[in-house]
Amino acid sequence: MTMKIAVALIFTIVMQANGACHKLKADFYFANGMFNSQAAALEGLNELEIRNGKKFSKDTYDHHEVAYNTNEFVLLQLLQVYRHKVEDGTISFWKWLGDFSNFKDSDVFKEQLEKIFSTQSIKDVDLKKQVARYQKSLDGKYFVITVAHSQGNFYTNFAFEKLNSDKTKMISVATPASSIYGDGPYFTFKSDGVIAYIPAALPPNLERHPAGLFDHEFVKHYLDDPLAGDEILGSVHSAYENFNTSNEDELNADLDKVADWFDSNFKKKRSDNMSDCLLSYAIFKLKAANLSCEEKNYSRLLKYLMDCREDRLDDKKEETSCPFWRGMDIADYFYSHMSGFPLKGDSAFLDLHPHCQIDSYADYMSKVKASDVEGAIGTQEKLKKSEEK
Amino acid sequence: MKAKIVFGLIGILIVSFILYYFLSGSSFSGPVGGWEQSKAKIEANYGYNDQVKLAALQLGEAYQKVIDSPDNVDNFSQLSDGMACIYGVLISQGIDPSRANDSWVDIESLVVSTYEQQRRYIHFNAKLSGSMLPGIKDNISKCHFEVKK
Numbered sequence: 001m002t003m004k005i006a007v008a009l010i011f012t013i014v015m016q017a018n019g020a021c022h023k024l025k026a027d028f029y030f031a032n033g034m035f036n037s038q039a040a041a042l043e044g045l046n047e048l049e050i051r052n053g054k055k056f057s058k059d060t061y062d063h064h065e066v067a068y069n070t071n072e073f074v075l076l077q078l079l080q081v082y083r084h085k086v087e088d089g090t091i092s093f094w095k096w097l098g099d100f101s102n103f104k105d106s107d108v109f110k111e112q113l114e115k116i117f118s119t120q121s122i123k124d125v126d127l128k129k130q131v132a133r134y135q136k137s138l139d140g141k142y143f144v145i146t147v148a149h150s151q152g153n154f155y156t157n158f159a160f161e162k163l164n165s166d167k168t169k170m171i172s173v174a175t176p177a178s179s180i181y182g183d184g185p186y187f188t189f190k191s192d193g194v195i196a197y198i199p200a201a202l203p204p205n206l207e208r209h210p211a212g213l214f215d216h217e218f219v220k221h222y223l224d225d226p227l228a229g230d231e232i233l234g235s236v237h238s239a240y241e242n243f244n245t246s247n248e249d250e251l252n253a254d255l256d257k258v259a260d261w262f263d264s265n266f267k268k269k270r271s272d273n274m275s276d277c278l279l280s281y282a283i284f285k286l287k288a289a290n291l292s293c294e295e296k297n298y299s300r301l302l303k304y305l306m307d308c309r310e311d312r313l314d315d316k317k318e319e320t321s322c323p324f325w326r327g328m329d330i331a332d333y334f335y336s337h338m339s340g341f342p343l344k345g346d347s348a349f350l351d352l353h354p355h356c357q358i359d360s361y362a363d364y365m366s367k368v369k370a371s372d373v374e375g376a377i378g379t380q381e382k383l384k385k386s387e388e389k
Numbered sequence: 390m391k392a393k394i395v396f397g398l399i400g401i402l403i404v405s406f407i408l409y410y411f412l413s414g415s416s417f418s419g420p421v422g423g424w425e426q427s428k429a430k431i432e433a434n435y436g437y438n439d440q441v442k443l444a445a446l447q448l449g450e451a452y453q454k455v456i457d458s459p460d461n462v463d464n465f466s467q468l469s470d471g472m473a474c475i476y477g478v479l480i481s482q483g484i485d486p487s488r489a490n491d492s493w494v495d496i497e498s499l500v501v502s503t504y505e506q507q508r509r510y511i512h513f514n515a516k517l518s519g520s521m522l523p524g525i526k527d528n529i530s531k532c533h534f535e536v537k538k
Binding site for chain 1: 392442466472486487490491493494497498501502503504508510511512515517518519520521522523524525531
């Protein structure tokens with residue numbers, strides 16, 4: 001019987017060793033500044049895509065969207081300035097607005113800037129839809145990378161704080177904010193005349209050659225500048241690369257449902273019985289194992305649990321691979337006996353599941369029943385079947 | 390006495406309803422118009438090629454729809470289609486993508502030019518604020534006319 005299981009497992013491991021791993025992808029967003037119509041914001045996103053595609057791989061991102069923000073009240077105030085200065089129908093308000101030199105020494109402009117960059121104005125903005133969309137990306141196992149321009153930085157900071165995920169990264173351009181969520185990189189020209197109005201903004205850190213009076217526009221000033229453009233695109237690329245290297249605990253796609261179960265159990269501290277302890281710990285160890293994503297698959301997890309079952313059926317057995325019994329990373333059986341089960345080093349696991357702590361071999365023998373192992377295997381198989389459906 | 394109270398309450402309700410109707414209603418009554426002038430400007434700027442002209446007019450009409458009824462955010466899908474169409478047509482003609490997407494803002498400024506049009510367009514943009522707008526890909530299947538290759 002044991003032989004049959006072993007053969008079956010070896011076969012399935014070989015068959016699934018090349019199984020699908022999630023292609024590590026990011027969803028890409030552009031959070032526009034206040035002085036952008038929807039068309040200009042979409043153009044900003046499109047320019048980022050075009051230049052990113054020319055510089056790096058084109059198929060890195062699945063979704064590209066604009067996290068659009070504007071402020072009707074402020075724009076209507078500025079429209080009044082425009083109305084007094086510009087003959088009706090000669091130049092578009094948005095084009096006129098983009099040329100910030102029109103506002104040089106304008107009190108209305110300064111006043112409106114103070115309003116739009118006030119914390120209260122950000123708090124008043126309803127970002128539910130954007131937060132929900134970001135969350136959808138994260139739920140779909142995508143990283144979120146947002147390039148935020150001007151006051152788009154406030155909104156992105158705000159949205160990312162709500163998400164509170166280490167799978168988000170923002171790259172800030174011309175930021176009026178005093179901080180960046182996740183300490184992302186930022187790029188502000190010393191000659192950015194708009195940010196110069198904001199005392200609390202992060203200090204400018206880039207020179208533009210030749211410097212203009214109001215170097216604030218996203219495409220025309222920042223992306224088109226060879227140095228700033230390279231820095232922005234380089235940061236987007238680095239963010240993507242860093243996400244990849246930090247994603248070493250990714251499991252094979254055939255464990256998607258199991259991983260979801262683990263995430264919900266692990267985060268919500270819901271492993272309330274020994275069977276769930278067994279399965280959670282096996283997944284925890286599989287994630288941490290020095291294996292490729294392809295190797296961290298369903299068959300391997302099943303093998304861990306089968307090993308536990310065998311051990312539990314044969315109490316006198318001294319050699320085992322059961323992760324729960326001895327910890328897979330420790331070869332010394334007696335050491336693992338002394339250190340307790342699971343190993344004390346697994347504090348991340350035990351902090352969340354203190355009731356899973358096994359203090360001694362005797363404790364293990366008394367707490368972990370064969371039915372617990374069967375229960376863990378059963379849960380795993382059930383999750384697998386629900387995935388196949 | 391009871392009848393007085395009932396009539397009083399009915400009166401309050403009617404006044405409240407009238408106030409609500411006027412205060413919450415759109416401040417934009419009817420279409421703003423101006424399409425003929427905008428159309429002429431688009432034809433002058435994009436008339437160098439029939440396909441480009443048709444695509445530019447499609448996007449222009451979408452902008453006109455937006456400023457005619459700026460409360461209707463559903464019109465964004467027509468804008469989005471118009472942008473994808475002209476972007477696709479221009480790229481198929483060998484125009485650099487970075488120049489091709491300039492047409493979105495350019496046509497916007499040709500259609501949205503008077504004070505009243507700008508006011509309406511600002512309102513439409515504000516209605517979109519807080520949402521996610523999908524990026525535009527070049528896509529000639531979004532054109533309302535047959536694109537000759």
